[in-house]
Amino acid sequence: MAASAAAAEVSNRRVTLKRYVTGFPAEDDMEVVAATARLAVPPGSAAAVVKNLYLSCDPYMRGRMSRHDEASYVPDFVPGEVLTTFGVSKVVESGHPGYKPGDLVWGMTGCEEYTLVTNPETLFRISHPEFPLSYYTGVLGMPGLTAYVGFFDVAKPKKGEYVFVSAASGAVGQLVGQLAKITGCYVVGSAGSDEKVNLLKTKFGFDNAFNYKKEHDLNAALKRCFPEGIDIYFENVGGAMLDAVLLNMRLRGRVSMCGLISQYNLEEPEGVRNLFCVVAKRIRMEGFIVMDYFGTYGKFEEEMAGYLKEGKITYVEDVVEGIENTPAALIGLFHGRNVGKQLVAVARE
Numbered sequence: 001m002a003a004s005a006a007a008a009e010v011s012n013r014r015v016t017l018k019r020y021v022t023g024f025p026a027e028d029d030m031e032v033v034a035a036t037a038r039l040a041v042p043p044g045s046a047a048a049v050v051k052n053l054y055l056s057c058d059p060y061m062r063g064r065m066s067r068h069d070e071a072s073y074v075p076d077f078v079p080g081e082v083l084t085t086f087g088v089s090k091v092v093e094s095g096h097p098g099y100k101p102g103d104l105v106w107g108m109t110g111c112e113e114y115t116l117v118t119n120p121e122t123l124f125r126i127s128h129p130e131f132p133l134s135y136y137t138g139v140l141g142m143p144g145l146t147a148y149v150g151f152f153d154v155a156k157p158k159k160g161e162y163v164f165v166s167a168a169s170g171a172v173g174q175l176v177g178q179l180a181k182i183t184g185c186y187v188v189g190s191a192g193s194d195e196k197v198n199l200l201k202t203k204f205g206f207d208n209a210f211n212y213k214k215e216h217d218l219n220a221a222l223k224r225c226f227p228e229g230i231d232i233y234f235e236n237v238g239g240a241m242l243d244a245v246l247l248n249m250r251l252r253g254r255v256s257m258c259g260l261i262s263q264y265n266l267e268e269p270e271g272v273r274n275l276f277c278v279v280a281k282r283i284r285m286e287g288f289i290v291m292d293y294f295g296t297y298g299k300f301e302e303e304m305a306g307y308l309k310e311g312k313i314t315y316v317e318d319v320v321e322g323i324e325n326t327p328a329a330l331i332g333l334f335h336g337r338n339v340g341k342q343l344v345a346v347a348r349e
């Protein structure tokens with residue numbers, strides 16, 4: 001539908017980056033500003049206006065808050081401009097033949113109430129609205145696909161193998177652990193509080209778990225949990241944990257390099273000391289970026305929806321109400337404040 005002179009203009013609060021960040025980000029590095037949005041697409045364009053319902057808070061957004069001299073795999077945010085993130089949205093107006101008002105989608109959108117999406121073909125349709133729509137920021141969205149491809153495609157698990165997951169109660173980690181159990185693996189997780197450790201054992205079915213903040217010797221903690229060593233490490237944190245894991249890997253083990261959150265706020269990344277283990281134990285360490293697998297999303301969505309329906313996978317979310325609370329929610333990731341997948345509820349319909 002083309003823009004009309006009578007198209008409604010609505011209030012559109014948005015979250016912008018105030019300045020490039022060094023070190024730990026602070027709420028004050030972002031700003032919630034009042035703006036307006038026109039609920040119409042430019043005449044002749046194939047854009048869509050969407051109403052954002054749920055916005056995702058993801059650790060990789062920290063990287064985008066700094067200025068990089070060399071381009072990374074995603075562009076830096078620009079001070080003064082709205083942040084972008086994965087979100088769940090409802091189409092309000094569309095110049096794109098593939099979308100009509102009322103369609104439910106997830107994909108890259110703005111940290112704001114309404115967004116003019118200029119490339120709606122990048123959005124994914126929501127095929128299972130019977131689940132909470134917020135799941136499309138997590139178990140049925142980007143983090144879910146991350147857990148799935150990082151475990152199955154990169155780590156290539158076999159039944160009976162020993163699997164270790166760090167940041168195990170988070171958006172990605174809780175799913176890796178459950179997928180490992182479905183595969184018939186023995187799985188242990190680490191997390192940063194006793195509450196999270198309890199969740200791992202009682203809700204997500206991990207065989208064992210420990211609070212890494214209470215362990216003085218990570219190597220000893222891993223030896224206690226894996227007397228026979230680790231076949232697969234699903235790496236979410238890096239730093240001292242990676243070093244301790246390398247000492248405990250088994251012959252021909254695999255390390256699925258998903259993320260290194262302990263390094264994201266450091267000016268100088270920490271080194272890895274035990275790399276010779278990779279040689280001696282013939283370990284395969286492999287990084288991946290979920291975006292490379294977006295073409296496989298449809299197959300993943302069906303499989304994960306099946307697991308949810310059968311009760312084989314459960315999912316814990318940490319939902320913050322109101323777009324004005326986005327900066328605090330995002331920063332909380334780097335202090336371990338989130339219990340489960342962190343997201344912001346902007347509107348309920």
Ligand SMILES: NC(=O)c1ccc[n+]([C@@H]2O[C@H](COP(=O)([O-])OP(=O)(O)OC[C@H]3O[C@@H](n4cnc5c(N)ncnc54)[C@H](OP(=O)(O)O)[C@@H]3O)[C@@H](O)[C@H]2O)c1
Nearest residue numbers: 059146170171172191192236258259260261262289290336
């Ligand atoms: N490769 C990809 O395509 C891809 C896609 C999505 C996510 N990722 C990566 O996957 C990892 C998990 O992401 P997520 O979305 O699932 O986040 P999340 O686990 O839901 O939240 C982040 C968690 O990281 C832990 N953490 C924070 N600072 C830490 C530190 N210094 N040392 C150890 N743990 C720390 C905290 O849990 P505790 O309380 O347990 O410390 C925090 O709750 C991140 O590294 C992220 O960058 C990669």
